Amino acid sequence: MSERLSDTQLLAFLRTRLPVADWSAACLRPLPVNYTSRFWRLDAVERVYVIKEFFPGNEDNPLYPTLPQQEADALNVLARHALAPDLEAFVTSPTGTPLLVYGYDPAKSDEIDVGEAADLIGRFAALKQAIPGHQTVPSGFHEVLARGDAMLATIPDSRKAANLKRLRPADTLVGQRAVERSLVHRSFCLGTILATAGGARLIDWQYAGLGDPVEDIACFVSPGLATLYGLHPLVAHAEDLFLKHYPDRDTVGRFLEERGAYHWRLAAYCLLRQETLTHSNAPAARAYGRALEEEVDLLLRLKNR
Template sequence: MPPPDLLDQLRTRKLITGSVQFEPLFGGRTNMVWKVLGESGDTVLKLYRNKLRNPMFRNDAHLEALCLRAFEQDGFVPRLQATGQHQGDAWVLYDHAPGRPWESGTAQVASLLRKLHGSTVDLPLPSGRNGSADLARHGAELLALCSSSLRDRVTAMRPEDPVPPTKRTCLIHGDPVAGNILVDGSNLTLIDWQCPAIGDPCEDLALFLSPAMQHLYHGAPLAPDERARFLTEYGDPETVTRYDALQPWYAWRMAAYCLWRSENGSTDYEKGLQLELKALEDRAISE
């Protein structure tokens, strides 16, 4: 159950009325989330845990609220109902989106991300990582937080080919993994907007295609034909070519992140680390 004083706050604001039930949702890995089953419709309550600092993914309730409001008319985000504070942590309440976490059909996801990246919505968002030098710095920051013997192995596998920053930045979701994409027939909904940015669209492509993230949220990495279909259906050859050049850098940084997570108690990231290292090795062999 949510904290009693938070429930009192929601009732005072008439955001929950009458008889309601709460079902914990366990798809997220940072915040506390409940499905609220109410007489007038189901909602989702997310209580941010801002004391948990993640060096890869920002966790900002204000940014999530901004994006939900901005894209409310576009049909691919839940409708925001309210935001607030509870004992120093933020919370958001939004309509429950129908559907199940994404399992198959990469073309649908590619079309959704292309639509997002083509948006003209102007929001005051932080800048994303852009170019290989930026990714190299970020990966080094992550590895500096690690202490196991694997740190040296990951460090040694850092790519060498530089890729300059792009001027074609846009609004990116920042965490479009399978668990954050709900599918209801032909309709897709993007949830968990706590780390959007103005950045390189390749960042979103890399996160969705990441072997580690697909393993964690989908059960297995994508097959080669699924990856190819995704990149074809995205429909922007210039961005796809850029992603291909940056892919080793994204894999290396993700390996560093998986090592950090596994060293901090998330043992399910150990397999993700091995998958990203294999992706780096396979790329090196192919070249």
């Protein structure tokens, strides 16, 4: 990226792309930046647009590669099923970065309860329409553990990695079984659910892939993922309520058997990011360190049940 996209550049660009009837009444404001993207919100008359600029160089992440085209493809299909907001544009910005815009009619309240979240992800998991072009991700207890092993193998001198290996669930805890792959969100939490006038919608599809719906349940109850999104981890009652409302009981049953693998893999990822970002991005390294502590605490609780 040769230059930083300014608010003035962006607004001029959006005027040529979005069907806003009265630009004099529209208001553009920046939103918090995350590790892989910048965001803006454009408030127009009775319509809200969120603009997402993807940073380059995040396609090779060992667990969460950032894939802008995948997000565009998912929004394009899932909006028709009332599962995601409308894709308004997916273009190259004036500075050469991928730029994605989604739009929605705002809700009167931004609050989402866990029962509504369970219904939303359950309807998504039951969707049979294929969305082409998505990555294939580790699926099932043993593949998930193997990905965690591979990440820790890249930091062989880490004392924390040696300690984390002691919490690794044994391969023998769950038998080998085939998994019917479907599209999974992979960062599903209250931070990736949007309240709209038409109901709850899922956002942030850049990490999605073909895997096991168990992963999305594990994400929602993950204290580490919640921490990374700046949220408080779910209390036990909220987790129980979410699992009670999730419509596919077979998937809930597999989650209860296999959840340790998903939490352990996320802990391995957080440790890898903490150790590799310490010198290049200290605030991010500290955030991953806090998420790691949350996942380790959960693993210890699960082990002692």
